[in-house]
Amino acid sequence: MENAAIFGWALLWILFWGALGGVVTPRVYARKDLEISQASFGGAVIGAALGPFSLLPLWFATPKITSRLIGIAIAIVVGIFIAAFALADPDNLCVANGGFVISQLANGIVIGIIYGLMALGLTLIFSILGVVSFAHGEFYMIGGMVTYFMTAEWIPGVSPIIAILASCVVTFAIGYLFERIFLRPMGSGEIERPTEYAILVTFGLAFFLQYLTQALTSAVPVKAQRFFPFPRTEIPADSGALLKMTPGNVTVFDAISIPNPRFTAALLALMMLAALLWFLYRTWVGKALRAVSQDRQAAAVTGINPNSMNTLAFSMGAMLAGLSGASLVQVFSWLPQVGIPAAARSFVIIVLGGMGSLPGAFLGGLIVGLVEAAGTGCIPDATRAAAYIPAYGMVILTLVLLLKPTGLFGREL
């Protein structure tokens, strides 16, 4: 990095005014008897955006802090961040090479879709049961393991579709059994302090599943073959300038290059997402689920059995994690521990998007996918940056929890 100082000072500037805005704004708003629920977070991002040039007008005019205002401020912060980075390191691939940037973006979005799908499962569970499943990563891991062993060891040559379906069935079944045995008693008042119980018992499940898989398989990393190789295609036929497909890769406009496994995984995820939305908004059971998430008692009065909705939500959430794992086992190498960072990522996503919010989870997934793509592609001093990668998401998580525990979307389904 050539002019690291520029970047450092820009970061310091953003942090300083952000912190000042976050601390002072609620006081200003409180003094004027205005609503302060958004003041801390809004003040922080607005301060981070333009420093004193935005904070002083904010404190004098004290407008209502709308989500649009916050959105604009966030966009400015991101813009400044990128500009400072470009100024500081003009030779970086992320600055100098447009094709590379677009490729990274596309890859970030593609992987973000899958992250979003996994987090969707977690947020579905939270919105119905009010529980964060700490075993979510293990369902993801099991989904991948089942798919790998089906296609590679048990029935070689079986269609990946069958393997993916099998992993769905397995994760759904484990989720079902676990919910029936361990979470169902929470509803009946048999268990005191249910929230803490749920944290610990899902934690125990994670521990159990992880070591069970390790005992059954081994600690050797595995990786599945790509499910659906692309046909070799070139459009136009001679140069492939518009679209060029090899079995392992697709290149569009000679610029955006996406590896086949990621592409198919994202496609699978999108199909699953469409199916999930159809299920939630068009079927009776899906509507019942949403009703329970909005008002448990009212839903119970209309004849919906909230207990069976709990079971359904938990098993479906587990299945969504399993499905993400099943589609990613051809992208990453797989170990019994692979669920831990994946779960951590899901926590970041749902906290960022707002616990229990479906659109929030999906958007959060995209953001985290993009940030990771930028992080791996753009940061110089690669070894050190790589070691910090697990921490970036966690920094987001802790900051959101401290500044705006409701996340981007609050709670809605």
Place this chain on the structure above:
Amino acid sequence: MLKLTSNSIYKNFGGLEVLKDVSFTVEGPELIGLIGPNGAGKTTLTNILDGALKPSSGTVYMNGERIDTRPPYGVARAGLGRTFQVTRAFRRMTVLENLLIPAMAMRATARQRDFEEKAQEVLEFLTISHLRNEYARALSGGQQKLLELGRLLMLDPQMIILDEPFAGVHPRLMDVIYRYITEINAQGKAFIIISHDMDTIFTLSRRLLVLNYGDLIADGDPEIVREDPLVKAAYLGEDEE
């Protein structure tokens, strides 16, 4: 001598005005009933007096000290105790421990055994001394309510706010609570009692505050308040009284 003043309290939740310009003064060991239809802002007012909520504007003074800026434990130490609408005993602690908490919290250097005798007296007064070493969760709902009242006696405040002390209580326990209020009041502690039970509140209290959608519409002798046209209008069709 106790003096509690609430000066022009406003409270907004988002756009909703829950309290509008509520002012009143309590002087000496009064026995006040606070009534109003559902959603009138009674519990919000309690939470503001107790420090659990901050008013959007307005102040609360107790014996010359401003208390609306204090956290709830600061207000409790200033001499104001309260119960909650839904009973909130410390369920996995024994009855005795429940009682010791406020007593210990009030005095920085005291030891538990200094208060055990007083706790025993309180339990006998409330007719639950046999449950002394039981976990609070083993108590019936009514007994838990008595336990809450006992905790207030151990806190020994100058003023007590009871939120729905009679709701869903067996008639026999009701007598105990009734006796509790009158005797403790006679010992010089002021009471504000929130209740839906009109009969009890009219016979018990010597002054009535009526809240209606955030407005304090009446303040005075129960017999006079009962005939107030505003109060009648507020309750028409709301409650049978």
Place this chain on the structure above:
Amino acid sequence: MSPTRIYRVAGTITIVLLLLIPLASSELNGLGPLVLSSYFMHLAITAFFYAILASSWSLLAGYAGQFSFGHMAFMAIGGYTSGLIGKFIRFTTAPSELCTDIPLLGNWWLVILNIRRVGTIDESCLDMAKTQTLPAGTLIIFPPVWASIAMGLVMGAVFGLLVGWLVLRLRSTYLALFTIGFSEILRASISAEIPITEGQSGLELVPLFPAGIMGFTSTSKIPPYYAMLLLFLFAMALMTWLAGSRFGLFIRAIREDEEAAAALGVNIVRYKVLVFVITSTLAAAAGALQGHYIGIITPNTVIILQMSLVIAMAVIGGLENIYAASVGAIVITFALELLRTNITIGPLHVDMTLWRLVFFGLLLMLTLRFQRNGLLFPILERISRGRVAQETVSIRVESEELEEVVTEEEVALETEEEETQPASSEENPG
């Protein structure tokens, strides 16, 4: 015998036995037929280490209701602080000129070694100073181990204060997520800052007693055994006293109902922060001691699986009792080692090194589900409270007549309260 007396006698016997165990160790040629291997002594030290962690976590989670997943992070803070001081700080009788020198009293200097640059030859500035700037006869002294451990405790307390203050507004799930985030950030930073912490390869620490003590060498297990045992006993004594005093009363009240506790005059802010500070300091102390005993500390001690081991120990023993949690930790440490033996039943070969943790996980879940108070706590509870139950059974029958009648009115009231709840939490977040 009264329950207190039973506890006292049992406690004294246990302490005496624990103090006598080294006499039977192989280093001292055993006690008649009983010869405890040095591996057994190692396990005992590890067991005490986990017992301190599990019991202090039980004080934090079981008593105060703060389900933090950052306990191992505080442990690591203790270990790393002590290790880094040993690595980077020296006392000399003359300024080195090449390192950062801070003058102290007399002609002593505190020297902070330069951070090694990655990629260049690892040559300490002090080594260079020895040949270049330092006059002959200059004394160079390592910081004493006890002092660096003490600094580890201080750092544990400081971070405990910081985290405790930050999480004041966060409850249950959010607290769990925040503390997971905290420990992951710490772990990533330790792994990444290789020039300072040596990253994944681990930071080396000097032995607990570098020059040996009372005739024991620095590799003997007996001095570390007593050090860890004394820390364990001290921690238990401290926590026993705390749990029995106003502190214990108040943090349990906070666990049960924070708002009600505040309404009764309990300074909830002070006690919530305090419980974090105390338990973090104990964890840091255990971490520093264990670090010096093992001789190395790696970022892997902070991973979530390590944390779940401590949680499992506390839960299986009994989350809401520090004794149950510590006994649970000791029993499980030994049980996990005993279960390492492989089993072969006919053609079936079970590798127990893998399967023991599977069973352990299952036991954790089943304990949570069916024996919420742990496997040991109910026994202690029976000893101390059996009489209370008998006394009140008869009285219960009478008082059942007083059972309240839940009217529709109360149901209506409860829903009203629920409606006002979200509004109030918006206004006053947390």
